[in-house]
Amino acid sequence: MAKSESFSIRQIIELTGISEFTLRGWETRYKAFKPKRTSTGRRIYSLQDLQKARLLQALLDKGYKIGNIAKLNLADLEKILPQQEVLSSMPTPPNKHxxxxxxxxxxxxxxxxxxxxxxxxxxxxxxxxxxxxxxxxxxxxxxxxxxxxxxxxxxxxxxxxxxxxxxxxxxxxxESRTSNSKSRLVMTTPEGDLHDMGISFAASLSKLEGLKTLFLGPSTPKKDLCETCIRYNASHLLISNTISEKEGAKESLFSYINFLDRNLPTHIVFLLAGRNSMQIDLNLKREINTFSTIEEFHTYLKDLP
Structure with a gap:
């Protein structure tokens, strides 16, 4: 790719997956870019702008705030993001949607x-x-x-x-298929965690795969959850947790999961998802699976009986 290459805003969007609204916000509010303009006022971005946009997005995915990194140059951004992550941040083929x-x-x-x-x-x-x-x-x-x-x-x-x-x-x-599945899934979030978008996606995919699925919504008390799983004869329990005690959860995920482990039949498989579930180390008396993406979870569903 030649150093003299230039890009329109539409090309930047296609190559990075970043929306036009976001790019304009980074430019006007945070001064991340200073694109040149054609005689008709169209923005023209440089190769360095493209590389910077990719790095900014990769750092945002790691939890950085745009206001703290937008004005940094390429060299400084690369120092923040390890080299192997710089390589992995290269875009995948554009989503046609x-x-x-x-x-x-x-x-x-x-x-x-x-x-x-x-x-x-x-x-x-x-x-x-x-x-x-x-x-x-x-x-x-x-x-x-x-x-x-x-x-x-x-x-x-x-x-x-x-x-x-x-x-x-x-x-x-x-459009769910008629279910002849032996698997029976229960889905919820711990008490105090009201973020149910993840389990909403999970429940829809589970039903589309023809699996018996009980969607409880968010924030289920642990004692009520145990009773529900037993009465439903659950084979799998999906817990999605995105917040900590400091952020509003009634107790730690570690405590919540260990209570469930002590009080539920050992044949029930625990499925964990959500940001907070990635940070705990559990040693349970049952099978446990952790998912970092909805795609991973969907792949797992396809193999259930």
Whole structure:
């Protein structure tokens, strides 16, 4: 790639997967880029701008705040991100639905909720459910979370868009196959954790795979969860946990899981997901599986009897 190469904003979007709204925000609010302009006012980005955008996104994925890193140059950004992570941050082939997802996010910024609902309904009617979840709704939810973390989307906007995404997940479950499965899954979050987007995706995928699924919603007390699993004759229990005690959970995930382990039959397999579940070391008397992505979980579902 020659040093003299230049890129339009659309090319930057396609090569990085970053939305136009986000790029413009990094440029105008945080002064991350200073693109040149054509005689007609179109932005022209350099190869260095492209590389910087990739590094910024990789660092945001690691938990850095855009306000703290946006003005750093390429050399300083590379010092923060280990070299092996710089290489792994190179983009995967562009999601063919990126333009659609960007358009939905643009509508969300303009509070055009009816238009978003209509667009999602149309997309659902014309897309297979698995593809809708994997290619549209999952990256849309990820983009939403990223913009909230960056302060570019309000909590109120997040709640409305989340509700619209969950509505499509519920409607997609209508295509579930008749279940002859022996597996019986229960899904929830620990008491105090109200973030149920992850288990909403999980429940839809589970039902689409023809598995018997009991979706409890978020924040289930541990004693109630034990009783429910036993009465439902659960074979698997999915716990998604994204917050710590300091952030609002009633107790530590370690304590919550160990209570369940002591009080549930040992044949019930524990499935853990969510940010907070990646940070604990458990030694349980049963099979336990941890998932870092919804794709990993979906692959696991396909092998269940």
């Amino acid at each position: 990126l333009k659609y997802i960007s358009e939905i996010m643009d509508l969300a910024h303009l509070f055009k909720w009816d238009e978003i609902s209509e667009q999602l309904q149309k997309k659902r009617r014309n897309t297979k459910s698995e593809s809708l979840i994997a290619d549209i709704l999952t990256p849309l939810a990820g983009q939403m979370g990223q913009l909230v973390a960056e302060g570019q989307l309000s909590v109120g906007q997040e709640h409305i868009l989340s509700a619209l995404i969950k509505e499509q997940l519920v409607l997609a479950r209508g």
